[in-house]
Amino acid sequence: MMPQSPADVDLERGDGLSILPTVAARPGNAEGDRPTSPGATSSFKSATQRGSALTEKPQDESPAGDVQVPNAQQVKGGPHQKDSARGGYSDPSAKIWSVYLSQAEKFDKEQSESWTGDTEGILVFTGLFSATVAAFILVSYQDLQPNSSDATVLLLLQISQQLSALSNGTSFPVSSSIPGETDFKPSASSVRVNLLWFISLTLSLVCALLATLMQQWTRRYLQVADRPYSPPKRARIRTFFAEGVDKFRLNTAVEALPVLLHASVVLFYIGLVDFLININHTIAFTLLAFVSVFAVSYVLLTILPLVHHSAPYQTPLSALFWFLREAIPLAIMWFRLGNDAKEAIQKRREKIRHGMRRAFEKTAMYLDNAIDIRALIWTLTALDEDDELEDFLDGLPGLFQLASRDGEQLQKLRKKLKTPVTQVLERVLTTCTTGFLPEEIHKHRLAACIGAVWCFPELIKRHYDAVRKQWDQPTGDMWGPLSAETWAVAQTMTAHDDPETALRAHCVQALLAAARQNGQWHCPDDEAAALLQRQLGASPALLGRFAADRPGGTQLAIAARLLGAALPLLERLSKHEGMSGRVVRLRDDLRDVVNALCLGLSAQGAPKELQARLVGEMDVLSALWYRGDPIDSTHLRRHYALDLEGPWRAVMVDQNVADGLREADGSAPVVLPAQEGRTRGVTVSSASPPRLPSGSRV
Numbered sequence: 001m002m003p004q005s006p007a008d009v010d011l012e013r014g015d016g017l018s019i020l021p022t023v024a025a026r027p028g029n030a031e032g033d034r035p036t037s038p039g040a041t042s043s044f045k046s047a048t049q050r051g052s053a054l055t056e057k058p059q060d061e062s063p064a065g066d067v068q069v070p071n072a073q074q075v076k077g078g079p080h081q082k083d084s085a086r087g088g089y090s091d092p093s094a095k096i097w098s099v100y101l102s103q104a105e106k107f108d109k110e111q112s113e114s115w116t117g118d119t120e121g122i123l124v125f126t127g128l129f130s131a132t133v134a135a136f137i138l139v140s141y142q143d144l145q146p147n148s149s150d151a152t153v154l155l156l157l158q159i160s161q162q163l164s165a166l167s168n169g170t171s172f173p174v175s176s177s178i179p180g181e182t183d184f185k186p187s188a189s190s191v192r193v194n195l196l197w198f199i200s201l202t203l204s205l206v207c208a209l210l211a212t213l214m215q216q217w218t219r220r221y222l223q224v225a226d227r228p229y230s231p232p233k234r235a236r237i238r239t240f241f242a243e244g245v246d247k248f249r250l251n252t253a254v255e256a257l258p259v260l261l262h263a264s265v266v267l268f269y270i271g272l273v274d275f276l277i278n279i280n281h282t283i284a285f286t287l288l289a290f291v292s293v294f295a296v297s298y299v300l301l302t303i304l305p306l307v308h309h310s311a312p313y314q315t316p317l318s319a320l321f322w323f324l325r326e327a328i329p330l331a332i333m334w335f336r337l338g339n340d341a342k343e344a345i346q347k348r349r350e351k352i353r354h355g356m357r358r359a360f361e362k363t364a365m366y367l368d369n370a371i372d373i374r375a376l377i378w379t380l381t382a383l384d385e386d387d388e389l390e391d392f393l394d395g396l397p398g399l400f401q402l403a404s405r406d407g408e409q410l411q412k413l414r415k416k417l418k419t420p421v422t423q424v425l426e427r428v429l430t431t432c433t434t435g436f437l438p439e440e441i442h443k444h445r446l447a448a449c450i451g452a453v454w455c456f457p458e459l460i461k462r463h464y465d466a467v468r469k470q471w472d473q474p475t476g477d478m479w480g481p482l483s484a485e486t487w488a489v490a491q492t493m494t495a496h497d498d499p500e501t502a503l504r505a506h507c508v509q510a511l512l513a514a515a516r517q518n519g520q521w522h523c524p525d526d527e528a529a530a531l532l533q534r535q536l537g538a539s540p541a542l543l544g545r546f547a548a549d550r551p552g553g554t555q556l557a558i559a560a561r562l563l564g565a566a567l568p569l570l571e572r573l574s575k576h577e578g579m580s581g582r583v584v585r586l587r588d589d590l591r592d593v594v595n596a597l598c599l600g601l602s603a604q605g606a607p608k609e610l611q612a613r614l615v616g617e618m619d620v621l622s623a624l625w626y627r628g629d630p631i632d633s634t635h636l637r638r639h640y641a642l643d644l645e646g647p648w649r650a651v652m653v654d655q656n657v658a659d660g661l662r663e664a665d666g667s668a669p670v671v672l673p674a675q676e677g678r679t680r681g682v683t684v685s686s687a688s689p690p691r692l693p694s695g696s697r698v
Contacts, residue, residue: 097231104238108225115218115254119211122257126208129261133201133268140197140275143190189278196271203264207257214254221245259316266295309360322356369409373416380420386431386445389424394448396421400455404497418456425449425459429478447485454493454501464504464589467511471596474520482521487512487531499569503586506569507593509535510562514555514597536561546610552601553610559597560613560651566590567615567623574623587624591648598647614653617644 225238276284305314403410453459466480493505546553
């Protein structure tokens with residue numbers, strides 16, 4: 001049965017009213033049936049789009065307030081009249097039917113190519129096979145009638161006997177009939193062989209005839225489904241004949257043709273073995289052994305796809321065997337009672353209706369993601385052009401975003417793809433450093449590469465280190481390019497669900513923003529201003545005040561934003577992992593970046609808007625200090641020193657001062673969960689933090 005096209009929907013409403021406009025009967029080439037090219041679908045779509053933008057007043061439009069009276073041309077055209085201003089049809093439903101026709105054309109083309117390919121192969125084989133069988137029949141059919149040469153031999157023998165009798169003076173009876181005619185009877189073997197071979201030849205020729213008809217039916221269907229009518233009319237005609245193809249199972253008929261051809265081959269081999277047995281047993285049994293091997297192989301190939309659904313081998317009988325395997329349990333279920341049996345029967349009937357191929361396709365959808373990983377690795381090995389690899393890298397973030405719903409799946413994906421993706425990144429990133437790429441291609445390729453980097457924790461760390469090392473002196477490291485694309489991708493990744501990834505993204509975007517402020521790399525002012533506004537959540541006027549107040553004012557705001565955004569992320573990590581090695585490394589990296597940004601800067605006397613962005617000391621302690629397990633006799637408590645001294649104090653203020661500034665400015669405070677710890681006998685609580693002396697070391 002031919003699968004129903006996605007666009008094959010019921011064209012009639014439940015109340016019996018057609019959803020297509022009624023077309024009045026008129027001569028063959030009326031205005032409403034204006035011929036168009038086979039590619040009319042796209043023209044209708046573009047014409048509709050262009051028509052919505054037109055605001056010009058038609059020449060025959062009546063003055064405002066008058067009733068528009070249709071002219072003769074409009075009446076003649078009916079609902080499918082041609083709109084010359086739009087270049088298409090004025091029917092408002094033409095656009096949606098153009099979408100239907102676009103999908104239908106793809107479906108019909110794929111199906112017809114499949115049918116044509118099958119029938120062409122059958123025609124070639126039947127031509128050769130029929131000639132072969134005919135050659136054998138020319139030899140075997142003579143065994144069904146008396147042989148004239150045998151009669152000649154008998155007559156010569158009779159003449160010789162008569163001459164011998166005359167020479168001896170004896171008499172010899174003479175027969176009035178020709179010897180061998182009255183008592184001739186073909187052997188049973190000759191009858192069997194000729195019967196098998198004639199049936200084989202007949203099946204082969206019938207198969208060739210049906211294949212030719214199939215091709216004609218396919219061409220006819222395509223012709224009637226692709227008539228040059230308006231989209232609504234053409235859609236209705238196509239659906240009418242598509243439902244006929246489905247109803248009369250043309251697809252099943254095409255698939256049944258090879259069955260006839262295979263049966264013809266089997267009959268020929270059976271007859272060939274029988275033919276050779278009467279001639280030479282050695283040849284006959286040797287051929288029988290080969291034929292038996294082929295027959296067993298044929299049976300195995302028939303059953304194999306029923307066991308292994310991914311097997312490419314199958315025969316025309318595979319679908320029959322699959323149907324029997326599914327239908328027999330269905331017949332058994334008919335004798336059961338209850339709702340469960342009815343539901344099972346319905347599911348199995350639906351499965352049989354969709355066919356073997358659809359059932360095998362569903363098997364693939366139930367597999368785990370290991371098959372997807374293998375497909376992606378194969379894709380990487382198959383791709384060779386840089387632009388193809390760029391498209392692959394561009395799609396990785398979406399893939400990992402989908403896989404992030406399953407933590408185990410995400411880890412497997414990262415583990416298997418890290419090495420091949422790293423190799424591809426090294427190749428593609430190298431092309432971004434040559435300077436030969438056009439600007440637009442360079443931007444898109446660099447963004448695709450950086451987006452792929454953020455999919456793997458190891459590559460994220462490598463990317464972060466490359467950007468951090470270029471703070472003092474840009475080195476052109478391809479793993480840490482200083483560009484607007486790198487900045488934009490990092491800004492997007494700050495919203496990532498993984499705290500470590502988000503924290504690294506905050507650090508990278510802070511370093512890039514500050515480096516750009518210091519003139520270490522070039523970026524257009526408008527693009528940089530837009531990125532900086534989103535990063536700091538500040539208006540252009542506020543950014544102008546930060547920059548005008550003092551040198552490094554914007555950089556202080558960047559550092560304060562980094563520290564304030566990173567503290568909740570570190571708090572989340574330490575809550576789940578404690579003060580693990582990963583948390584300690586992230587804490588040290590954060591302090592290192594903030595120190596680099598704040599070196600030589602001071603917030604004293606800064607505008608209130610800037611001071612309101614500074615972070616309270618107790619907020620820092622609450623996020624970066626972890627109270628370890630109690631000391632016992634078997635475990636030693638690990639202490640982690642937190643030095644509050646250093647350049648980063650420029651963005652830290654007394655907690656009470658910080659809270660007061662935020663309250664006065666209306667800014668939201670850094671929200672941290674209440675956590676108590678001890679710092680040299682001082683209880684640390686984010687709910688009511690005490691004031692620590694300057695230079696405290698925890």
